[in-house]
Amino acid sequence: MPPLQLSPGAPLASSPAARSPALARSRLDLFLSRLIAGERPSASHALMAPASLWLLCGLVLPLLLILALSLTRRGPYGMVVWEFSLGNYAKILDAVYAPVLGRSLVYAATTTFLCLVLGYGVAYTLSFYAGRRREMLIVMIMLPFWTSCLVAIYSWIILLGREGLINNLLIGLGLIETPIQFLNRPFAVILGLVYFYLPFMVLPLYACLEKIPRALIEAAKDLGATPRSTFTKVTLPLSMPGIAAGCLLTFIPCAGDFLTAEFLGGPRTYLIGNLIQNQFMVAQDWAFGSAVAVVLIAVLLIGFYGYLRLEGSGFEAGRV
Amino acid sequence: MRATRRDFLRIAALAAVGGLPALEACRGRDPNTVNFFNWFNYIGKETLPRFEKEAGIKVNYEVYSSEEEMFSKLKAGVRGYDLFVATDYMIPRLKAMRLLDPVPHDILKNLRRIAPRFRDPSYDPGLLYTIPYLWGTTGIGYNARKLAKPPQSWWSLWDERYKGRVSMLDNLRDGIGVALLLTGSPLDSKDPAQLEKARDLLLKQRGILKQYSSSTFVDDLVSGELWLAQGWSGDVLQAARENTHVDYVIPKEGSFIWVDSLCLIRGAGRRAEVLRLVDYLLSPEVGAEISNSVRYATPNAEAIKRLEPTLRNDPRVYPPPAVEARLQFYAPLDPEADELWNRAWQEVKIL
Numbered sequence A: 001m002p003p004l005q006l007s008p009g010a011p012l013a014s015s016p017a018a019r020s021p022a023l024a025r026s027r028l029d030l031f032l033s034r035l036i037a038g039e040r041p042s043a044s045h046a047l048m049a050p051a052s053l054w055l056l057c058g059l060v061l062p063l064l065l066i067l068a069l070s071l072t073r074r075g076p077y078g079m080v081v082w083e084f085s086l087g088n089y090a091k092i093l094d095a096v097y098a099p100v101l102g103r104s105l106v107y108a109a110t111t112t113f114l115c116l117v118l119g120y121g122v123a124y125t126l127s128f129y130a131g132r133r134r135e136m137l138i139v140m141i142m143l144p145f146w147t148s149c150l151v152a153i154y155s156w157i158i159l160l161g162r163e164g165l166i167n168n169l170l171i172g173l174g175l176i177e178t179p180i181q182f183l184n185r186p187f188a189v190i191l192g193l194v195y196f197y198l199p200f201m202v203l204p205l206y207a208c209l210e211k212i213p214r215a216l217i218e219a220a221k222d223l224g225a226t227p228r229s230t231f232t233k234v235t236l237p238l239s240m241p242g243i244a245a246g247c248l249l250t251f252i253p254c255a256g257d258f259l260t261a262e263f264l265g266g267p268r269t270y271l272i273g274n275l276i277q278n279q280f281m282v283a284q285d286w287a288f289g290s291a292v293a294v295v296l297i298a299v300l301l302i303g304f305y306g307y308l309r310l311e312g313s314g315f316e317a318g319r320v
Numbered sequence B: 001m002r003a004t005r006r007d008f009l010r011i012a013a014l015a016a017v018g019g020l021p022a023l024e025a026c027r028g029r030d031p032n033t034v035n036f037f038n039w040f041n042y043i044g045k046e047t048l049p050r051f052e053k054e055a056g057i058k059v060n061y062e063v064y065s066s067e068e069e070m071f072s073k074l075k076a077g078v079r080g081y082d083l084f085v086a087t088d089y090m091i092p093r094l095k096a097m098r099l100l101d102p103v104p105h106d107i108l109k110n111l112r113r114i115a116p117r118f119r120d121p122s123y124d125p126g127l128l129y130t131i132p133y134l135w136g137t138t139g140i141g142y143n144a145r146k147l148a149k150p151p152q153s154w155w156s157l158w159d160e161r162y163k164g165r166v167s168m169l170d171n172l173r174d175g176i177g178v179a180l181l182l183t184g185s186p187l188d189s190k191d192p193a194q195l196e197k198a199r200d201l202l203l204k205q206r207g208i209l210k211q212y213s214s215s216t217f218v219d220d221l222v223s224g225e226l227w228l229a230q231g232w233s234g235d236v237l238q239a240a241r242e243n244t245h246v247d248y249v250i251p252k253e254g255s256f257i258w259v260d261s262l263c264l265i266r267g268a269g270r271r272a273e274v275l276r277l278v279d280y281l282l283s284p285e286v287g288a289e290i291s292n293s294v295r296y297a298t299p300n301a302e303a304i305k306r307l308e309p310t311l312r313n314d315p316r317v318y319p320p321p322a323v324e325a326r327l328q329f330y331a332p333l334d335p336e337a338d339e340l341w342n343r344a345w346q347e348v349k350i351l
Helices: A021-037 A043-069 A087-092 A098-128 A131-146 A149-160 A165-172 A186-211 A214-222 A227-238 A240-255 A259-264 A272-281 A286-313 B003-018 B020-026 B047-055 B067-075 B088-096 B109-113 B154-158 B172-182 B192-208 B216-223 B233-242 B271-282 B284-294 B301-305 B335-350
Strands: B033-039 B058-064 B083-087 B130-143 B166-168 B209-212 B228-232 B246-249 B255-264
Touching: A021 A043, A043 A286, A087 A286, A098 A131, A098 A186, A098 A240, A098 A272, A098 A286, A131 A186, A149 A165, A149 A186, A149 A259, A186 A240, A186 A259, A214 A227, A227 A240, A240 A286, A259 A272, A272 A286, A272 B067, A272 B335, B033 B271, B047 B058, B047 B271, B047 B284, B058 B067, B067 B083, B067 B088, B083 B088, B083 B271, B088 B255, B109 B271, B109 B301, B130 B154, B130 B172, B130 B216, B130 B233, B130 B271, B130 B284, B154 B172, B154 B192, B154 B228, B166 B192, B172 B192, B172 B228, B172 B255, B172 B335, B192 B209, B192 B335, B209 B216, B216 B228, B216 B233, B228 B233, B233 B246, B255 B271, B271 B284, B284 B301
Parallel strands: B033 B058, B033 B083, B166 B209, B166 B228
Antiparallel strands: B083 B255, B130 B228, B130 B246, B130 B255
């Protein structure tokens, strides 16, 4: 790879280099990688270019398209009419849709909290007590994650149905008389979400707990800290970055999930993911569906920004 | 286990939503392959394998689980389907969007087997663009063992005694349609007040509803999980084949009848192979096999003669004139009504 010495601001076509295909390509790579990375030109840009191109085509352009679509109008039979309109955003403010966003955020928050409680225990055990079996246990945590989520959802339906295994077992043991309705309620949706997103929580937590120098914990004990205060004063603060990363990784995909609610949910568990999916696949209102997607992304970005601010100030205290 | 195949199809249909590009790559450009897009669970087990063997043409078969899903894919310009199945009310819309090619009547020699009453439908006079495939009705599937007496009326789907045991089709034509029927409004209403009344009626039902579903209700009827389900005739009768307590009724207030048709997608290649498949599907033996298997009625006059006698004489499949008088086609909706209906249905699902 020849050193890239082209001046960054020069327009593409006017440069003589543009006539040589290979150079023109590296020029384009440079432009793309600068667009994404925004750093000084260097060989690293060339290395980053394929990934940048991928991101540009697979993320940036579709997002721009969604943004553009959200400003259009629904035409007859759901054709997109390319006319500027803010009507879709006005429609979201309609009292009908606000509860859906609220419900989705509540479900995502509940799921994240449950994943954190469950996941912390798992990650802690893995990191401190698992010993030789650690690799195998990690694989076991990942295993459900590798199966198709639709297969997993159907397994849950078989387990939780009114004539399903769990109800039959409980009835067989004489614990209940009439079957409990698990499915098609918020319970089943949250259960499904926790099941799917638990690995997203466990893995960053585990990675973070692994990195805590064991010497610090021993030092705390040497200095007379009880196991409890060792945990609250040393381990927990040091694992804050892992907690934050795990919560983000769980909360964000969870807020847009629609498959779980589609299959395990009922008439009262309609989430924003379902709303978006429904606009594209059923109601044929791509413009409104895009607007809802943009709002969801915006809400999540605002949350993410808040997290970055928080991390910038509060977490530093806990860092080594 | 019977559920397996159905589940697989539903999973396949949903996976298709998520994996459009991947599937698109699978859809062959091979000149000897025909791509057929159909409702899930809507063909005989042996139908296509036998065609492949006889004709030496490979059929790439894909399924959808809702009319809207199919329309979304075609509208989005998903390429590569050659032949697909659409319900009557979709036809004017598909025609208006220029998605269909005319049917070459002279090439399809089995087209004459279509019964006269299906040759001149209001949605496509003279069958210029469609070839009737199967037809059926919308009604109530119920579990006779769980109910004191068989339901007669749509209102039984609003009965508090069946709380948590009721399901409705996840389909705005049947959902809003029945609600308009029960509130005494015209079935092609575009009066916001009437649609609001229909919406409120459906909202009132939500407390006792287990789910909106156009596919899983069949298994739930079989397992006894559901006692009452709004459903399509053939699907319910498939459930009845598995569980003898399941029965089907067309409510006294009236209901819907519909025809699903084979359509040729505009500008698709492989025309000769596609037409060969269509003609094969229209042949009396194959028509009868499909109908026997999926329990929907066939519009093929020759195929009817070859049906299992129990199916041919089943008034739930071929309603007697007195019942048929209560049935009507889904009204085609103009864009304005389409928008209003969609909004009402959306609100039913959300609120």
